[in-house]
Amino acid sequence: MALHTPRLIQQSPHLPFGDKQDASFYGKDILSVKQFSRGDLNFIFGIAQEMSEMVRRVGSFDLLKGKILANVFYEPSTRTSSSFTSAMERLGGSVIPINEVRYSSVSKGESLPDTIRTLEAYSDVIVLRHPEIGSAELAAKYARKPIINAGDGIGEHPTQALLDLFTIQQEMDRIDGLTITMVGDLKYGRTLHSLARLLTLYNVRLNYVSPDVLRMPGHILDEVNETSIPQAEYNSLDPVIGESDVLYVTRIQKERFSDENEYESVKNSFVISPETMQQAKEDMIVMHPLPRVGEISMDVDDDPRAAYFRQMEYGLYVRMALLAMVLGKA
């Protein structure tokens, strides 16, 4: 399953991947984390690792030269949009940036399927960010070209979950055996729901730390319970900070609280500071999907365990891997 071939790269730096088409991803859509087996993840991460090495050695290369990505964002997301644009450009491909869909055909009432069928006439692969759940699946139903879901409302954001998992694997050199502690808004954090699902494919231990009103939803707890993964809920970091290998922090938004006093009373309990880090393992990593607004102190940034900016880079490599794979070049 693993195509992880550093040997091939060393022999022929300018043609690392050849024209082998992977039967399982060529021409396919990337819609949900549910579509991936553990073998698939190994395969993707092997390619992503090769991408990382190529970027380090040559910056960019022409694996997808002549291919065009339609980067379609119905709602703005500088981070995700830029990441896919960079991924395509580092692979020598081109991008059609489509950021103003809301002002244009769509405001004239065009359906998503019509928009997608138009854009696929101009491109080889479509990345779609859309505020409505199920939109990526709808697009994929009508498109002949591969669709990559870059977030469909409160639905899925599979490439974020993949890059989160790849970050853990690269930083810790393994996933099995780790204790992963999720902190903050576990109720609305789409990112964490998808990551928890993916982690059930591994032998990990999950801790959830949140205020009461922002606990992990029951249906996620149930899904995890169906596996043999141990999980436990907390409303303070203290009992688990010392045993955690990965601390995944998310933002707590004031708007989630009906009572502002309640927000004020809890918010500081979940801020990661240098003092928090003193209680943590020496090789723990801190992750965050960004943007952050105070939930990790900037004083933590220089701690080598702060992995959240490296996480952005891992995202680039995962998206390079996915683009190459669905276009049959990985």
Next chain:
Amino acid sequence: MALHTPRLIQQSPHLPFGDKQDASFYGKDILSVKQFSRGDLNFIFGIAQEMSEMVRRVGSFDLLKGKILANVFYEPSTRTSSSFTSAMERLGGSVIPINEVRYSSVSKGESLPDTIRTLEAYSDVIVLRHPEIGSAELAAKYARKPIINAGDGIGEHPTQALLDLFTIQQEMDRIDGLTITMVGDLKYGRTLHSLARLLTLYNVRLNYVSPDVLRMPGHILDEVNETSIPQAEYNSLDPVIGESDVLYVTRIQKERFSDENEYESVKNSFVISPETMQQAKEDMIVMHPLPRVGEISMDVDDDPRAAYFRQMEYGLYVRMALLAMVLGKA
């Protein structure tokens, strides 16, 4: 006149067009359908056909490598903007996307000629979409680089008319001898006015089907009358659906009617459904400039006669041809 050279392509797939410069288009502006003779159209469609074959065989190629397109949209049009971007990228060129003109220098009161003379310092060709009639001509008057009109208000949209005609030619394998029926809003449909003008260069028969308030304007009828092209007006599809070779459908907007009851009473008469298609010839094609909002039922989409999504692809090839031609590479 025709440069249609599949032989050359087969011998040398990476250098299909050579450096021959076409005397009639190199460095020229594309402003209006009125500038084209039938010979010009043959020439353009020959190049567009070659573009189609190259895209099918190699996806993209480096005919315009190093050339830069300034894609200047004073009003948003995802479809047209993306089509030109893709056309330039499939030819190996680069694009400067300029979608926010309204927020920027222009809002500081800069004149169109000044903006154009600035942008031509950065580019080799300028595509211009602007809400005011005559703007493309004004830009061309001041620019040293070629201007391609991508729509100037209720004025012209010549590349749309060219792609419409190219669609007919490619789908029907000829234009002479066809019966072309235009349906919907014939009064405000800039697209149809330009297409009707172009069609007077061929031996066709034109039918116009619309509600009374949206009839083809008198000046277009007069222009067609000056040729030997037969034309006839109808307020129902029934008498002409069976004899049509091409059915060109456009959207009827509620806002065009002063009386909403009148709108409600007519709108369904001009919707294309599977029942409509049962009355049509087996080799008729259905066209639409898109976006559509209900005037063609989605149930028609799988009918092989539904040509409106293929029409988008033909648009790509026509725009590739025009870019190559005005840059002296066709």
Next chain:
Amino acid sequence: MALHTPRLIQQSPHLPFGDKQDASFYGKDILSVKQFSRGDLNFIFGIAQEMSEMVRRVGSFDLLKGKILANVFYEPSTRTSSSFTSAMERLGGSVIPINEVRYSSVSKGESLPDTIRTLEAYSDVIVLRHPEIGSAELAAKYARKPIINAGDGIGEHPTQALLDLFTIQQEMDRIDGLTITMVGDLKYGRTLHSLARLLTLYNVRLNYVSPDVLRMPGHILDEVNETSIPQAEYNSLDPVIGESDVLYVTRIQKERFSDENEYESVKNSFVISPETMQQAKEDMIVMHPLPRVGEISMDVDDDPRAAYFRQMEYGLYVRMALLAMVLGKA
């Protein structure tokens, strides 16, 4: 110091610059005109001159192939943004256009350092336009990749000042010995403040012509006074138009006046017309940062002394030079 090597270009047109890295600019930020010595300017202008020759001869070339520019504009500026995009594309590099920062992560409250540290994961160099003074310096403090300041509020806009000076040097074939007259809004014109600073490195004479309320600020006059550069203030062009070698015109905005009558009474005194040009030297040049709104009559545009559109082109070459330099390819 000067790498000005036309000989090398003539011998090897496709590889003009080699891989020599300039110790003084490779990996550095471009934040302020204050960082440049006269030797630096010679060096930059030598590279810019080579860029000009390469563009004239081959249009574009692959000096920065595989490099990615994150073009980050927190406020719109079509002109500057397009100029950097073109510069990167003419050098064979790619661009991530980021124009909607205000709608996105930033509106979620993300700090500039976090945004920059994210974007540098996707790119090799960052161009930043931001409305707050000091923002470019702040970004540079956190970034590992080079930052080029494309305007930070009323702070600096160093690439504009460099292109202004390069324009003078190219058009007049020297800078020393020239009389440079600045006209219009000298109080708020960030461009002119930076240019005046740079000019103190040369043996020039400076004239300032403005209405009383828009005089050159005292701190700029003081800075110039610390050098041996003669400077003088006027409230009319008449005494100095005949002796000027360079006439640098800026816009007078009505909003700068508390009394509209005062605005009306002065505005026409500072408009450049064909009559103004009759009083000027035969080899004087007229410059303007654009956009203009009436302060230079369009009737002047065809005068060969009108250099303001050529100025845009010089800007392209200066920005190509800066990008190549900070990426170690000049």
